[in-house]
Amino acid sequence: MDLLRVKIWRGGESGGFATYDVPRQGDQTVLDVVTYIQRQLEPSLAYRFACRVGMCGSCAMTVNGVARWTCRTHVAKVEIDGGLEIAPLRNLPVIKDLVADMREFFGKWKKARGHFVATATRRDEFARISPETPQRKAADAAIECIGCGVCYASCDTVSWNPEYLGPAALNRAWTLFNDVRDGARAERLQDVAGDAGCQGCHTHLSCGERCPKRLQPTAAIAGLKRATALAAMRGKL
Amino acid sequence: MRNDLRSRNHRCFWAFLVHRVSGVALSVFLPLHFWVLGQALEGAGRLESFLRWTDHPLVKLSEIGLVLLLAAHLSGGLRLLLLEFRPWPAAPRWQQGALALTAGVSAAFGLLFALNVL
Numbered sequence: 494m495d496l497l498r499v500k501i502w503r504g505g506e507s508g509g510f511a512t513y514d515v516p517r518q519g520d521q522t523v524l525d526v527v528t529y530i531q532r533q534l535e536p537s538l539a540y541r542f543a544c545r546v547g548m549c550g551s552c553a554m555t556v557n558g559v560a561r562w563t564c565r566t567h568v569a570k571v572e573i574d575g576g577l578e579i580a581p582l583r584n585l586p587v588i589k590d591l592v593a594d595m596r597e598f599f600g601k602w603k604k605a606r607g608h609f610v611a612t613a614t615r616r617d618e619f620a621r622i623s624p625e626t627p628q629r630k631a632a633d634a635a636i637e638c639i640g641c642g643v644c645y646a647s648c649d650t651v652s653w654n655p656e657y658l659g660p661a662a663l664n665r666a667w668t669l670f671n672d673v674r675d676g677a678r679a680e681r682l683q684d685v686a687g688d689a690g691c692q693g694c695h696t697h698l699s700c701g702e703r704c705p706k707r708l709q710p711t712a713a714i715a716g717l718k719r720a721t722a723l724a725a726m727r728g729k730l
Numbered sequence: 731m732r733n734d735l736r737s738r739n740h741r742c743f744w745a746f747l748v749h750r751v752s753g754v755a756l757s758v759f760l761p762l763h764f765w766v767l768g769q770a771l772e773g774a775g776r777l778e779s780f781l782r783w784t785d786h787p788l789v790k791l792s793e794i795g796l797v798l799l800l801a802a803h804l805s806g807g808l809r810l811l812l813l814e815f816r817p818w819p820a821a822p823r824w825q826q827g828a829l830a831l832t833a834g835v836s837a838a839f840g841l842l843f844a845l846n847v848l
């Protein structure tokens with residue numbers, strides 16, 4: 494039988510890799526491999542997943558050194574000489590095995606005011622937003638984020654500055670900044686300005702390189718940089 | 731835990747690295763450059779002997795390297811300006827073009843200079 498040699502991170506922050514042999518199958522995903530190990534070889538292995546079809550964003554791990562969504566990553570695409578090394582996402586505390594603590598990640602979405610602030614009530618007319626406006630186009634280009642944390646785990650600026658809000662939160666802020674129905678656009682701009690915000694980005698483009706949804710948080714961040722600079726020049730920051 | 735080179739190994743990160751390294755190298759070189767110019771103010775003799783030193787092939791070679799550095803840093807800077815100031819839509823491939831342009835322009839500068847010097 495054709496076997497994969499799989500090294501899996503066990504333990505918390507200070508753990509180590511354990512090796513398992515997993516039978517290879519056609520069209521096997523990395524998540525299939527982890528599930529096989531948990532079901533057949535190591536019942537105590539902790540990992541996260543939910544949808545298995547690339548929608549929920551919960552299955553991200555570091556596979557052979559690179560952050561990926563594991564449910565839609567085929568083994569054949571990432572294995573090196575029949576070997577896989579699977580670790581929890583970088584730049585986040587490790588809870589156990591492959592489970593990273595996402596609290597910082599989502600906490601920063603909050604800090605970046607990553608929620609919609611409604612201005613209308615149910616008694617108002619529907620807002621009519623043309624999909625052709627530049628603002629809507631900018632928001633649409635960045636809206637498909639599934640909150641997987643792959644960009645955040647790949648960003649060196651996050652490693653260098655623990656306060657940095659990171660690509661996903663800033664990308665989210667950008668979609669809301671471009672939503673004309675939102676009632677807190679000026680305040681949000683203040684939240685994302687500064688060294689821990691959009692100005693902290695070093696334009697490595699690691700986020701866009703790794704994002705499984707092929708978003709470009711760097712483009713969103715560049716937009717926020719322009720918007721904050723403009724607001725500052727007008728004395729509104 | 732932090733990322734290692736496996737995660738950083740992609741085109742755009744290399745572009746960032748070239749820009750950073752060339753910037754640091756230039757900031758080390760520029761004070762030297764001005765110091766040499768300062769020699770000219772202090773006396774023609776000292777500059778003369780220095781200029782003779784620059785005829786040395788090794789010095790010539792490093793001059794070519796220097797122009798390459800300048801060209802790389804300049805075109806890398808242009809690339810950054812493009813990325814920062816030109817609104818770009820989702821999943822563009824054009825920034826890779828910008829990257830190629832960066833490399834091309836710096837190589838061209840380097841070559842031009844090399845041909846002139848040699």
Ligand code: SF4
Pocket residue numbers: 647648649650651659660693694695696697698699700701710711714
């Ligand atoms: S472009 Fe900015 S947000 Fe994206 S990885 Fe680089 S520093 Fe992080």
Ligand code: SF4
Pocket residue numbers: 637638639640641642643644645660661664703704705706707708710
């Ligand atoms: S921007 Fe992409 S990589 Fe980052 S959290 Fe959203 S989907 Fe994941």
Ligand code: FES
Pocket residue numbers: 542543544545546547548549550551552553562563564565
């Ligand atoms: S399990 Fe939902 S995105 Fe992978």
